[in-house]
Amino acid sequence: ATWGYGNDNGPATWVKSFPVAAGTRQSPIDIVPTAAKCDTKLTENPLTVNYSPEPAMELCNPGLSVKANIKSKSVIKGGPLEGEYKLEQFHLHWGSADKQGSEHTLNGKMFPAELHLVHYNATKYSSFGEAVDKPDGLAVFGIFLKISDKPHQGLKSLTDVLSEVQYKDKSINIKQEYNPVCLLPDNINKYWTYLGSLTTPPLCESVTWIVFEEPIEVSEDQMKAFRALCCGECGSAPIVDNYRPPLPLGNRQLRASFQ
Ligand SMILES: NS(O)(O)c1ccc(OCc2cn(-c3ccccc3)nn2)cc1
Numbered sequence: 228a229t230w231g232y233g234n235d236n237g238p239a240t241w242v243k244s245f246p247v248a249a250g251t252r253q254s255p256i257d258i259v260p261t262a263a264k265c266d267t268k269l270t271e272n273p274l275t276v277n278y279s280p281e282p283a284m285e286l287c288n289p290g291l292s293v294k295a296n297i298k299s300k301s302v303i304k305g306g307p308l309e310g311e312y313k314l315e316q317f318h319l320h321w322g323s324a325d326k327q328g329s330e331h332t333l334n335g336k337m338f339p340a341e342l343h344l345v346h347y348n349a350t351k352y353s354s355f356g357e358a359v360d361k362p363d364g365l366a367v368f369g370i371f372l373k374i375s376d377k378p379h380q381g382l383k384s385l386t387d388v389l390s391e392v393q394y395k396d397k398s399i400n401i402k403q404e405y406n407p408v409c410l411l412p413d414n415i416n417k418y419w420t421y422l423g424s425l426t427t428p429p430l431c432e433s434v435t436w437i438v439f440e441e442p443i444e445v446s447e448d449q450m451k452a453f454r455a456l457c458c459g460e461c462g463s464a465p466i467v468d469n470y471r472p473p474l475p476l477g478n479r480q481l482r483a484s485f486q
């Protein structure tokens with residue numbers, strides 16, 4: 228039985244095949260800003276993003292999300308990171324309704340969706356596959372999505388073509404030069420960071436999480452476009468509520484880059 232988000236194969240069942248699900252650095256978590264420690268080391272060494280345009284970005288439907296695979300050299304460094312991390316892919320998690328969908332929560336509040344930009348430690352490892360299970364292997368940007376009456380222009384290049392990857396294993400190329408930098412919030416200097424894991428199997432405890440305080444704003448129509456994606460072929464269930472609920476922070480330190 229493959230893992231998913233249903234009653235029989237959802238997050239509560241994953242520990243059977245992936246015992247690390249019961250580990251001490253699992254993600255997501257509930258972010259409680261008052262419990263975060265403001266760390267000036269994070270601001271002394273600002274997070275820097277050097278993303279490049281993707282000539283022909285591949286967008287695919289792997290069945291439980293929608294994912295864009297990155298080929299060009301887009302890298303980040305600084306903040307909590309040692310070395311340079313290279314963008315591998317980005318994808319999203321969303322709800323069946325606006326009241327839920329994000330994986331990280333803010334003071335217990337869920338956002339309608341959360342965007343993940345997945346990077347691997349290119350200074351130490353030669354590929355994502357090599358880095359995926361190393362404690363300093365990955366860095367993932369978590370960006371909250373909130374509803375506004377205007378569509379998000381950067382996401383529009385994707386949401387306008389989601390119908391072409393409606394079914395599992397469909398993929399298309401986004402023709403025009405797409406620079407993923409358009410997906411970041413305006414202010415990337417305000418974030419929380421902690422040591423965590425992949426939020427889906429294999430749940431490797433290999434992620435330095437960087438969750439931005441500023442959400443990006445999307446329209447209700449763009450949310451509807453995500454909710455129209457299907458888990459399988461024509462007639463299969465829509466991809467919705469593909470989020471793992473928060474896990475205990477435990478003994479981990481949540482750090483903030485701002486007061
Ligand atoms: N939701 S999340 O951003 O935390 C997130 C991010 C990346 C994920 O990768 C799944 C994956 C890929 N591979 C892999 C292994 C060997 C070679 C190639 C790929 N292993 N796990 C899962 C969740």
Ligand SMILES: [Zn+2]
Nearest residue numbers: 318320343426
């Ligand atoms: Zn994710």
